[in-house]
Amino acid sequence: DAGVTQSPTHLIKTRGQQVTLRCSPISGHKSVSWYQQVLGQGPQFIFQYYEKEERGRGNFPDRFSARQFPNYSSELNVNALLLGDSALYLCASSLVADTQYFGPGTRLTVL
Amino acid sequence: AQSVTQPDIHITVSEGASLELRCNYSYGATPYLFWYVQSPGQGLQLLLKYFSGDTLVQGIKGFEAEFKRSQSSFNLRKPSVHWSDAAEYFCAVVPITSGTYKYIFGTGTRLKVLA
Numbered sequence: 599d600a601g602v603t604q605s606p607t608h609l610i611k612t613r614g615q616q617v618t619l620r621c622s623p624i625s626g627h628k629s630v631s632w633y634q635q636v637l638g639q640g641p642q643f644i645f646q647y648y649e650k651e652e653r654g655r656g657n658f659p660d661r662f663s664a665r666q667f668p669n670y671s672s673e674l675n676v677n678a679l680l681l682g683d684s685a686l687y688l689c690a691s692s693l694v695a696d697t698q699y700f701g702p703g704t705r706l707t708v709l
Numbered sequence: 710a711q712s713v714t715q716p717d718i719h720i721t722v723s724e725g726a727s728l729e730l731r732c733n734y735s736y737g738a739t740p741y742l743f744w745y746v747q748s749p750g751q752g753l754q755l756l757l758k759y760f761s762g763d764t765l766v767q768g769i770k771g772f773e774a775e776f777k778r779s780q781s782s783f784n785l786r787k788p789s790v791h792w793s794d795a796a797e798y799f800c801a802v803v804p805i806t807s808g809t810y811k812y813i814f815g816t817g818t819r820l821k822v823l824a
Binding site: 638 | 741743750751760799801803809812814815816
């Protein structure tokens with residue numbers, strides 16, 4: 599069975615640009631969560647969606663937004679990129695959001 | 710506020726030795742508890758989880774963890790470490806509130822295995 603997939607694998611942007619990251623959950627999973635993992639730290643919760651509705655938001659600025667589509671895939675958008683946004687962005691899927699299965703992540707570098 | 714503490718940033722063990730990674734959490738009630746492993750440049754793989762019931766839980770790759778309510782701890786153990794266990798290990802808690810299962814991760818413990 600296919601696991602959580604994320605695209606792209608790596609991304610390089612410059613300050614001020616906008617970026618869109620994509621996630622496809624495990625088949626049958628209706629919940630998607632997004633996390634930011636800065637080098638040397640644990641993942642930090644950004645968003646959670648269930649059945650296309652936002653169920654939770656972490657302590658991130660409004661430059662971060664997300665949405666979930668009818669097929670349960672999801673996009674994370676980050677506007678006005680800052681150097682500090684450089685991180686590994688992880689997507690996790692779950693049936694009901696209690697046990698989350700993580701994708702390989704998208705490595706974002708902001709120059 | 711809820712928090713997770715992994716006191717050991719780095720741990721080095723010899724192959725074949727036993728391993729214990731510590732995790733303590735701060736939360737008023739019993740949360741859901743998880744251990745994940747992350748290899749360099751990779752996502753997180755679920756090792757095991759605790760929701761309720763038996764406080765000793767078995768996971769994949771020969772790992773187990775014990776929940777101790779009195780100590781607010783959920784330590785990960787393995788009786789004999791293999792070189793392939795070298796990775797970073799994260800403890801996570803999920804406070805049981807309505808609607809959102811927000812994972813709170815510790816800062817991780819990097820395991821090095823000596824041949």
